[in-house]
Amino acid sequence: MKVRRQKASTAFKKLVLIVSSICFMAAIAACSSIDMSDKPAAGEPKLKVTTTVGMITDVVQQVGGHHVDVTGLMKPGVDPHLYKASQGDIQKLDKADIIFYNGLHLEGKMGDIFEKMSKNKVTVAVSEKIDRSKLRSGAQMDSEFDPHIWFDVTHWMKATESIRDTLIKKDPAHSEDYKKNAEAYLKQLDALHKEVTDQIKSIPEQSRVLVTAHDAFGYFGDAYGVKVMGLQGMSTASEAGTKDVTDLRDFLVKNKIKAVFIESSVPRKAIDAVIQGAKEKGHELTIGGELFSDAMGEAGTPEGTYLGMVRHNVNTIVKALK
Known part of the structure; x- marks a missing residue:
């Protein structure tokens, strides 16, 4: 009687082991069926990017996709004209592979910081590609130009191109992805420009x-x-x-x-x-x-x-x- 019980116990353990193995293999098969084509390779390093205003943060995320890790310094409702960098901000800037800022003295109190950072890392004003003859005077704020370039969508398209080109130069291995993402986003911006034009004409x-x-x-x-x-x-x-x-x-x-x-x-x-x-x-x-x-x-x-x-x-x- 005792021998029969031992045999039954052994058979039960084998059954549990077989069922567990089947479940484990099924789980692996399920995981392998997930489409990972739009995910970065395991362990693939990302570009660390630090930005100032939210508008720039958004464009970097759109163009950089999963190849970038973006940190924006200024949160919703924050006035960039009056913004003062904290020690934590300096650390975020220092750890970045690329720094994107608006320029044209929008981040006035941070200008000296960007100038110093530019000696050691890629530091780019997204306004740099805009034709200066198309910029408004900034005399009201003791500046050469008005910094609020994002309110003309065509200017923001130039800013997008500047971000795209910087990412490609810094990370050429993923240049095709940056080009593809930027092209798709620029099409959206072009459509937005036409939409705004038509909307205002209705007034x-x-x-x-x-x-x-x-x-x-x-x-x-x-x-x-x-x-x-x-x-x-x-x-x-x-x-x-x-x-x-x-x-x-x-x-x-x-x-x-x-x-x-x-x-x-x-x-x-x-x-x-x-x-x-x-x-x-x-x-x-x-x-x-x-x-x-x-x-x-x-x-x-x-x-x-x-x-x-x-x-x-x-x-x-x-x-x-x-």
Whole structure:
């Protein structure tokens, strides 16, 4: 009787072993059937890229794909004009293989840092490929040029090309992927440019007046036929004075402009003063909506991408002014 029990126990153990082996092999087969063609090879090193504003971070991710590991310094709602690099930021810049920044003094307080970093690593201003004759004057902010280039989608296409070419030069082994990704993204940008042009044309010409907290939308106005007025200058480091508020209020009242816009990265106090001043003059002004100027929306939202940010802005402007 005892012998029979031992034989039964041994048979049971063998059965368990066989079943376990079958399950293990099935799991391996299932894993091997997964398409890994769009994944980097195991252990393949990625380019470490550090960027400043979110718009640049987004383009690097689009063009670099899975070959890059991107760290953006400035989060949603952060004003690049006033940004001061922390010690942690310096470490992120120091560890990067490539640094991308806007240039044209957008990141004014960080200019010296980029200059020092450029002596030891690839440090690129994405604005460098744009024809200087097509840039707006930056005299308002004691700079040669207006840095808000992303508001003209055609300028941002040039920035995309600059990022593509830098990645190819630094990592030629994956040049075909960078070219393919950039080509696909540039097509999206070209379609976006045409979309914005058509959208703005739907606004009556006399109503195409965009009033914002600071003068960031100049390139947008030039490219798409909108009169742009900012209460503050191009840089938010400058503050609007009483005369600025009064002059803007009088213009809006005289021209019967019905909406002004606030910005996600700029306090709305000065704009509220304009609205109150117009009300005292018997003219009702409304907030046309919140626009994204120097920073994008939260990650994971449509506005957290460059394409989504531009579409949000245009849809908001058209709805308020049309």
